[in-house]
Amino acid sequence: MADNLPADTATRILDAAEALFAEHGFDGASMRMITSQAGVNLAAVNYHFGSKEGLFQEVFHRRLAELNKQRLACLDALEAESAGAAPKPSRVLEAFFGPALEMAADTARGGATFMRLLGRTYTEPAEFIRKFMAVEYAEVVERYTRALYAALPDVPKAEIVWRLHFMMGAVSYAFSGIDALALVTGRFDDDPALLKPRLTAFLLGGLRAPLPDGPEGKSGP
Amino acid sequence: MADNLPADTATRILDAAEALFAEHGFDGASMRMITSQAGVNLAAVNYHFGSKEGLFQEVFHRRLAELNKQRLACLDALEAESAGAAPKPSRVLEAFFGPALEMAADTARGGATFMRLLGRTYTEPAEFIRKFMAVEYAEVVERYTRALYAALPDVPKAEIVWRLHFMMGAVSYAFSGIDALALVTGRFDDDPALLKPRLTAFLLGGLRAPLPDGPEGKSGP
DNA sequence: GCAATAGTCAAACGACCGTTTGATCCGGAT
DNA sequence: ATCCGGATCAAACGGTCGTTTGACTATTGC
Numbered sequence: 001m002a003d004n005l006p007a008d009t010a011t012r013i014l015d016a017a018e019a020l021f022a023e024h025g026f027d028g029a030s031m032r033m034i035t036s037q038a039g040v041n042l043a044a045v046n047y048h049f050g051s052k053e054g055l056f057q058e059v060f061h062r063r064l065a066e067l068n069k070q071r072l073a074c075l076d077a078l079e080a081e082s083a084g085a086a087p088k089p090s091r092v093l094e095a096f097f098g099p100a101l102e103m104a105a106d107t108a109r110g111g112a113t114f115m116r117l118l119g120r121t122y123t124e125p126a127e128f129i130r131k132f133m134a135v136e137y138a139e140v141v142e143r144y145t146r147a148l149y150a151a152l153p154d155v156p157k158a159e160i161v162w163r164l165h166f167m168m169g170a171v172s173y174a175f176s177g178i179d180a181l182a183l184v185t186g187r188f189d190d191d192p193a194l195l196k197p198r199l200t201a202f203l204l205g206g207l208r209a210p211l212p213d214g215p216e217g218k219s220g221p
Numbered sequence: 222m223a224d225n226l227p228a229d230t231a232t233r234i235l236d237a238a239e240a241l242f243a244e245h246g247f248d249g250a251s252m253r254m255i256t257s258q259a260g261v262n263l264a265a266v267n268y269h270f271g272s273k274e275g276l277f278q279e280v281f282h283r284r285l286a287e288l289n290k291q292r293l294a295c296l297d298a299l300e301a302e303s304a305g306a307a308p309k310p311s312r313v314l315e316a317f318f319g320p321a322l323e324m325a326a327d328t329a330r331g332g333a334t335f336m337r338l339l340g341r342t343y344t345e346p347a348e349f350i351r352k353f354m355a356v357e358y359a360e361v362v363e364r365y366t367r368a369l370y371a372a373l374p375d376v377p378k379a380e381i382v383w384r385l386h387f388m389m390g391a392v393s394y395a396f397s398g399i400d401a402l403a404l405v406t407g408r409f410d411d412d413p414a415l416l417k418p419r420l421t422a423f424l425l426g427g428l429r430a431p432l433p434d435g436p437e438g439k440s441g442p
Numbered sequence: 443g444c445a446a447t448a449g450t451c452a453a454a455c456g457a458c459c460g461t462t463t464g465a466t467c468c469g470g471a472t
Numbered sequence: 473a474t475c476c477g478g479a480t481c482a483a484a485c486g487g488t489c490g491t492t493t494g495a496c497t498a499t500t501g502c
Contacts, residue, residue: 009449023346027248031490041451046491048449123341123397125244159419166423169394170387176344197433198380202387209426212418230479252460262481267461269479 010048012038018059018110022117026056026126057132060121063103063114068140070099075143086150090204096144097171097203101196104175119176122168152207159211167203174199231269233259239280239331243338247277247347278353281342284324284335289361291320296364307371311425317365318392318424322417325396340397343389373428380432388424395420 007015016038020029031052035042049055074095078087103111121129141164148160155163174195228236237259241250252273256263270276295316299308324332342350369381376384395416 025246025248025345027246028347030488032488041449042490043452043492044450052490120344120346123344123394124246125341125397126249162419163423166391166395166420170391170427173344173390173394174387176346194433198383199387201430201433202384202427205430206391206423206427209422212415212422251458253458262479263460264462264482265480273460 009038009040009044013040013045013048013055014059014062015110017055018117019113021056021059022113022120025120026052026124026129053128056129059114059117060132060136063111063118064136067099067103068136071096071140072143074099075147079147086153087147089148089151089207090200092144092147092151093167093200093203093207096140097167097200098196100171100175101199105193105196115175119172119174122172148207155211163207166206170203170206171199230259230261230265234261234266234269234276235280235283236331238276239338240334242277242280243334243341246341247273247345247350274349277350280335280338281353281357284332284339285357288320288324289357292317292361293364295320296368300368307374308368310369310372310428311421313365313368313372314388314421314424314428317361318388318421319417321392321396322420326414326417336396340393340395343393369428376432384428387427391424391427392420 013034017029017034020034020037023029024033031045032042034055035045038044045052045055049058075092078091078095081087082091100115104115106112121133145161145164148164149157152160234255238250238255241255241258244250245254252266253263255276256266259265266273266276270279296313299312299316302308303312321336325336327333342354366382366385369385370378373381
């Protein structure tokens with residue numbers, strides 16, 4: 001059951017917890033499952049992370065800190081490149097979802113596992129989870145909503161917030177990837193590398209869709 | 222803790238379970254929480270539903286059977302109306318997501334609660350859940366994918382399946398509605414009745430988006 | 443060489459889990 | 473009046489949960 005690479009005890013716990021939380025959820029993955037898969041003593045989790053909740057938070061912080069740092073760097077580069085002018089919506093979307101999609105494609109270092117976990121965690125309303133997710137995402141969401149406001153001046157801001165909401169739903173669902181559909185339609189045999197262009201095309205179409213009530217309002221270029 | 226309306230014992234259990242599963246998940250909602258909220262004896266669940274899993278399945282079957290019956294009826298009506306010709310994509314989408322959105326707006330009779338539960342359950346990979354979800358959805362998905370193939374002859378079938386996948390993600394995420402975003406951007410003060418036009422506009426934009434790789438392919442009218 | 447510290451370990455803690463049991467109640471058929 | 477089956481009930485079952493304890497080991501600083 002132990003990992004191939006011994007590594008640090010805390011790291012082995014984080015890796016095992018990431019995989020088991022993704023598969024069974026927070027309540028469904030027990031401390032004994034986690035520690036035995038990590039090949040460490042049961043008490044090690046409480047020693048290194050204080051509690052099961054502390055472990056859960058650290059599993060997320062380890063990945064999200066890196067992911068959101070990349071997202072901010074991408075946006076910085078994009079804004080520097082188009083000095084002063086508003087970047088195109090497609091570029092903003094790519095800056096936001098690109099790093100996540102790359103992480104989702106990284107099956108070797110556990111990125112894919114984490115994105116599955118992230119996808120299913122978005123829909124879990126446990127309070128301690130919502131709390132630290134809000135903290136972890138605060139800066140990124142703030143910067144990107146402002147970038148989208150500038151990129152889509154014709155679309156009302158409230159509409160943009162909603163659509164960002166919808167987009168994150170589509171993405172996290174694509175990650176959690178349990179394929180409720182695939183169970184019915186038969187498994188996709190497609191190359192998973194095709195997910196990125198397909199998803200971004202879909203998201204961009206939704207982001208720039210005509211406004212609901214009013215006339216056949218146009219939107220981005 | 223007991224409900225206002227005494228009603229049938231089995232029904233009271235189903236109502237309480239629906240709410241508690243939505244809030245805490247399958248593992249997080251215990252039998253004792255459910256039965257005490259329903260105001261019934263602990264053993265009543267096993268007597269009426271056999272097991273906790275049986276209860277969970279029945280919570281879903283009660284709502285999904287009705288929901289999918291409506292969806293099939295909507296599609297029947299749509300196909301009868303446009304005799305022979307392929308219905309417009311927007312009409313197909315409305316037939317599919319309309320009943321779900323109406324149920325989500327029904328806060329009085331618990332429909333909204335169930336749709337939150339449904340949203341978070343899509344991302345839970347527990348095997349017994351995936352099994353009966355596949356059974357429950359089989360006919361509806363089969364009929365609607367065929368309808369979308371006909372409605373969007375220019376879009377490759379694989380692409381349509383993917384996009385249906387993305388759309389269900391956006392919708393279920395909108396339902397689970399814990400508003401990971403709202404935590405950061407501040408709560409939406411908007412009328413929840415505006416969700417339907419906003420969501421359908423977004424979905425239609427995504428469904429008819431230009432294809433990813435090839436030329437600037439057009440799609441539906 | 444020795445004290446101090448960080449890490450690991452087996453074992454146990456009380457609490458809660460889903461399920462089962464057997465007694466008890468009750469309305470309708472015999 | 474009696475029996476019967478469905479429904480409800482308090483109580484208990486064996487297990488598993490997250491966490492804590494206290495002893496033991498290895499490493500560090502002086």
